[in-house]
Amino acid sequence: MGVATLSTDVQRRIYRLMARMKAVDDRLTKGILSGEFIAIYFSHRGQEGVAAALGAALRETDQLVTTYRGAHDHIGKGIPLVDLFAEIMGKEIAPAKGKSGTMHIASPETGVMLSTGMVGSGIPVAVGLALAAQLDGSDRVVAVSFGDGATNTGAFHEAANMAALWNLPLVMVCQNNLYAEKTPTDHTMKIKKISARATAYDIVGVTVNGNDPDETYAAMSEAVERARSGGGPTLVEALTFRLRGHAIGDDMVYIPKEQLAEAEKNDPYPAYRQRLISSGAFSEDELAAIEAEATAAVNAAVKTVAAAEFPAVETLMEHVYANPEKAPA
Amino acid sequence: MGVATLSTDVQRRIYRLMARMKAVDDRLTKGILSGEFIAIYFSHRGQEGVAAALGAALRETDQLVTTYRGAHDHIGKGIPLVDLFAEIMGKEIAPAKGKSGTMHIASPETGVMLSTGMVGSGIPVAVGLALAAQLDGSDRVVAVSFGDGATNTGAFHEAANMAALWNLPLVMVCQNNLYAEKTPTDHTMKIKKISARATAYDIVGVTVNGNDPDETYAAMSEAVERARSGGGPTLVEALTFRLRGHAIGDDMVYIPKEQLAEAEKNDPYPAYRQRLISSGAFSEDELAAIEAEATAAVNAAVKTVAAAEFPAVETLMEHVYANPEKAPA
Amino acid sequence: MQEQEMTMLGAINLGLDQALAKDGKVLLLGEDIADPAGGIIGVTKGLSTKYGADRVRDTPISEAAILGAAVGAALAGYRPVAEIMFVDLMPIAIDQLLNHAAKMRFMTAGRLTQPLTVRTATLGGMGMGNGATHNQTLEAWFMHIPGLKVVMPSNAADAKGLLTTAIFDDDPVLFIETGALYGARSSVPLGEVAIPFGQANVVRPGEDVTIISYGLGLTQAVAAAEALVAEGISAEVIDLRTLLPVDFPTVLESVAKTRRAVVVHYATRFAGPGAEIAAAIQEELFGQLAAPVVRIGARFTPVPQAPTIEAAAYPNVSDVTDAVRRVMKGVREVVS
Amino acid sequence: MQEQEMTMLGAINLGLDQALAKDGKVLLLGEDIADPAGGIIGVTKGLSTKYGADRVRDTPISEAAILGAAVGAALAGYRPVAEIMFVDLMPIAIDQLLNHAAKMRFMTAGRLTQPLTVRTATLGGMGMGNGATHNQTLEAWFMHIPGLKVVMPSNAADAKGLLTTAIFDDDPVLFIETGALYGARSSVPLGEVAIPFGQANVVRPGEDVTIISYGLGLTQAVAAAEALVAEGISAEVIDLRTLLPVDFPTVLESVAKTRRAVVVHYATRFAGPGAEIAAAIQEELFGQLAAPVVRIGARFTPVPQAPTIEAAAYPNVSDVTDAVRRVMKGVREVVS
Ligand SMILES: Cc1ncc(C[n+]2csc(CCOP(=O)(O)OP(=O)(O)O)c2C)c(N)n1
Ligand SMILES: Cc1ncc(C[n+]2csc(CCOP(=O)(O)OP(=O)(O)O)c2C)c(N)n1
Numbered sequence A, B: 001m002g003v004a005t006l007s008t009d010v011q012r013r014i015y016r017l018m019a020r021m022k023a024v025d026d027r028l029t030k031g032i033l034s035g036e037f038i039a040i041y042f043s044h045r046g047q048e049g050v051a052a053a054l055g056a057a058l059r060e061t062d063q064l065v066t067t068y069r070g071a072h073d074h075i076g077k078g079i080p081l082v083d084l085f086a087e088i089m090g091k092e093i094a095p096a097k098g099k100s101g102t103m104h105i106a107s108p109e110t111g112v113m114l115s116t117g118m119v120g121s122g123i124p125v126a127v128g129l130a131l132a133a134q135l136d137g138s139d140r141v142v143a144v145s146f147g148d149g150a151t152n153t154g155a156f157h158e159a160a161n162m163a164a165l166w167n168l169p170l171v172m173v174c175q176n177n178l179y180a181e182k183t184p185t186d187h188t189m190k191i192k193k194i195s196a197r198a199t200a201y202d203i204v205g206v207t208v209n210g211n212d213p214d215e216t217y218a219a220m221s222e223a224v225e226r227a228r229s230g231g232g233p234t235l236v237e238a239l240t241f242r243l244r245g246h247a248i249g250d251d252m253v254y255i256p257k258e259q260l261a262e263a264e265k266n267d268p269y270p271a272y273r274q275r276l277i278s279s280g281a282f283s284e285d286e287l288a289a290i291e292a293e294a295t296a297a298v299n300a301a302v303k304t305v306a307a308a309e310f311p312a313v314e315t316l317m318e319h320v321y322a323n324p325e326k327a328p329a
Numbered sequence C, D: 001m002q003e004q005e006m007t008m009l010g011a012i013n014l015g016l017d018q019a020l021a022k023d024g025k026v027l028l029l030g031e032d033i034a035d036p037a038g039g040i041i042g043v044t045k046g047l048s049t050k051y052g053a054d055r056v057r058d059t060p061i062s063e064a065a066i067l068g069a070a071v072g073a074a075l076a077g078y079r080p081v082a083e084i085m086f087v088d089l090m091p092i093a094i095d096q097l098l099n100h101a102a103k104m105r106f107m108t109a110g111r112l113t114q115p116l117t118v119r120t121a122t123l124g125g126m127g128m129g130n131g132a133t134h135n136q137t138l139e140a141w142f143m144h145i146p147g148l149k150v151v152m153p154s155n156a157a158d159a160k161g162l163l164t165t166a167i168f169d170d171d172p173v174l175f176i177e178t179g180a181l182y183g184a185r186s187s188v189p190l191g192e193v194a195i196p197f198g199q200a201n202v203v204r205p206g207e208d209v210t211i212i213s214y215g216l217g218l219t220q221a222v223a224a225a226e227a228l229v230a231e232g233i234s235a236e237v238i239d240l241r242t243l244l245p246v247d248f249p250t251v252l253e254s255v256a257k258t259r260r261a262v263v264v265h266y267a268t269r270f271a272g273p274g275a276e277i278a279a280a281i282q283e284e285l286f287g288q289l290a291a292p293v294v295r296i297g298a299r300f301t302p303v304p305q306a307p308t309i310e311a312a313a314y315p316n317v318s319d320v321t322d323a324v325r326r327v328m329k330g331v332r333e334v335v336s
């Protein structure tokens, strides 16, 4: 797919999202590595291009399912940063009151319906959401984001088949970051292009350079439009890289040095910034302002969340059931 | 795939197997419908062409995994008829001593390593057998037989991916009989050719007319040869039909009359007989003798099995563990 | 309310029918459930014709995705009723129930819920010779899942009443039907009657011993109680109806009176549902019991196919009467 | 035999190493297990380098196929050791264990066997804030599977000895490791020592009460026993080591002596492993007990992420000491 030409409005929107994603990731990484934050976190650094393109292509009313590595997707969909940090830190001000954690964030108000720690298992859930959208007669689209490794799960297959069969308004986004935990993609599948898996369901599959937000946006928009107009599901494979490994603290010894160096060189964030400047449509000042805004928003959120308490022990048994009366203790 | 020309030896082998499969199926169907036999049975009537071609293409030392609808596959692999009937009837002379039943027949001596009642779940097991063959450095090939419906299970996908990745000596045989229980295949998948699913794993996929044993044999042999020579797995889709429905007693009301009539017309058994006669290489007498032999073998087996007892109650707790000493009762 | 005698199968069909009629958000998903099949033995017969194949929807053989899709539809405000043909197949789908449905309310502090019902059936005790992969009774697993509810009705009226509660409950419910009871007839209220969860049914009052059961075990429990009358033993029989929650108040009140308890189920005895019931009773009524709480369940073996040994794998009425006789003597004896 | 102090992680690595060296049919399968990763926290480190990536084999994220492939390899005479990263993922693979591995010997009357080991880990009690899908303790499910064996070691030496037994056992074994114990050090025999299944370990002799536990719960049990000395209470502590089979002779001998029992585990209390232990004890020792058998387990809730409430979801030492004090008084009281 060639590089598409996007409006500067869309590019600005994408860059805003990327800046915010990067600021969140940088802050969490720094906080965890320094011991300031005690949290589990799966960095998306390097994958911002995919999530920003997806976020920009979706409407507010569209819905999203993602994974433990989901902060960029959440931000793309518009999750308030206080909510995001509070969920990750497990504070009582979190919408889930300390009960979810990094792997399980939901933000139904912004359309984030599920993040799951079970690789692949979110995809059938997205099928159910898309089925509901179709039954409702709404023009809501559901996007589901997952990794390369997830396409080897049975859940992926069952879900893709069902979505194709029922012609559901679903966009399946595979963020192929070339690794599943510590195992490279070519150790877990023979095929070279994950998008070829679409053939097995008779749906459209495309592979894009996920580090090129404009190209990715074009593919996402086309898929979203197809879904919205009754054209059924699409599998979009976006090639990218996890620059900080699987989780914060990962030493990445299993990644060949040259591969990592190459990936650093392809970091979509500085590259996109450069493209926007070069295009002449954006000034250094404008982008700096966007970055400053992102940093300020992150700092403000962290401040609020850091000051908040952990939930009181008494809240443990709340929300197990609607009515806990007869439940075991 | 065009009609291949087979040696008369292979055709004889195939017809022998088909005659035996049909005789077994006819006898079981008659016995169950008349109340003479109390047994669960999933008729393969109409699918003999596939199983006979597969059986003829495999060596004795090759291994097979199949399903509850497996009697034709078992016969193709050479299971003794007494064993087969005794397993289905649950008699104490059955190799499994009344503990297996129709859905769970194994005959390791003839290479039948597993039959399972769990749709799709046998496919990963076949992957493990094929992995063992590869690790052993043997030229053993493993075939796994399953239905169209099974290709919608996660197990199919995970297994196919693994087999492709490891380049295993596996032949995946999809007996597409157009129905899964009471649901037609086009209600459960959008794709028209199940063999297209091979693309998702970068392996060869072919669709053959399963009612043409010669064509099917050619495809099976090619797949077996590929597996044996290190060329990895193949997905063979053989189009056929279940002439007697899902299980004996199925009223088949859910099958359109015209479809059933058409399928009856395409019954591979009389058609293959006709082809052999027409070819001039087989006389009416020779085929009648083969049929008589099959009927005689079936009658002898039924007689032995009918006379046998059910297992004694005391045998219930045998074979739960190698050493039952400390196990719960 | 008007009643009519019908089978459990008919009662479940009627319950589904009424739920579909009442609430447009009720949605059925499962293999072979739509007409003309209407389910492999007809539980959902007629429903897709009446409510459309959109709402009574055939699925591929994709158990994980069936439950996953139900989870998603529930997130979007539907009340899905997913069918997993046999409980033996639940393992393929259980990840969605365990890791998503049962934890959703908790993990979102109540912002997202799972008004979801999973219908499944155990073939255990039908004596069809299906063998080990089609005869399991796994309710104990599901009792151990916080956030879930588990129902196992023993008769047609309860099946309808409990199913109605399940479908309109705002938490996920596993509704386990018993193949051997599909044909069992009883009088069923035709209007909407929802039977609350955690409300056991004292189906037979008695003084000397309490027999606690549910599902198919109840048949043995009642038969044993009837047989024991001749020996002058008055057994109270309790149908738990729901296994999560368990109605301990009713159980304990009865056992406090009788001072003896026998738990009966078709599930494997070791680490089965009876373990929890027995452990709880001895804990709550310590010092008040005249005999140990005895458990009768299936033997610790896969279920074989041959009729002789298949029958022997499951409990029978004389296992129950023997157990009652033992607890009447207050004698400790190994029971298996 | 020579011994060396090492962590449980090191002991499991050594056990796998020795098994691979001893028998060419031993085969490891799992996600990320091969070098350079050597497992996500290094349990299998060095093994693929030593024995080849064929025998210590990385797999795709395909839990059902990992166990299925292990079942197949076992059918062909291998002794596969499959790793399912966390017990929370076992549901995805459990069909193969339940419907094939555990039933194979039975369904073939011993003609085909499953010398297969599944290694998995529970992260419950690690306090890492992983949340509800990564902190479960599901051993009760597996105790309810006839044909399977279930092992849950509490220390490095036992881990190595029980793993060796598991790998060379001719039946399928689920070997559950405890993340919170990977770093626990103890002295481990360097040579091959196989610890038989169904042989509990009396880790601390005592007279007044028996505390029965396994895995991470044992840490609480021992700490409680030590704390109770000051109150003049002498607690005997038993490490079950295997949950299927359970060594009831050792348990019953101890409780017959102490007349009091407390069962402790990290698994959810309701319908958990303790239910079976308690139900069996009251049945076997009725009339000999001075107090009800009390169970301490996790609360009936998904595990939350925040440290305050995560800790509260699991049992702690004072839950155990409180329970012991109660049974010492012989008083019945609701314990949760
Ligand atoms: C079903 C399942 N299997 C295994 C794991 C352990 N695990 C967590 S993340 C991960 C790698 C996933 O890789 P991929 O799908 O490519 O996503 P990425 O982490 O690269 O974003 C694994 C194996 C899990 N959480 N769930
Ligand atoms: C995992 C699983 N799901 C559902 C069933 C119930 N079931 C048994 S056979 C069958 C249909 C299978 O169809 P197909 O794979 O096409 O094989 P066929 O019966 O046509 O040979 C179904 C749904 C089962 N046994 N296992």
Ligand SMILES: [Mg+2]
Binding pocket: A147, A148, A149, A175, A176, A177, A178, A179, A180, A181
């Ligand atoms: Mg990845």
Ligand SMILES: [Mg+2]
Binding pocket: B147, B148, B149, B175, B176, B177, B178, B179, B180, B181
């Ligand atoms: Mg079929």
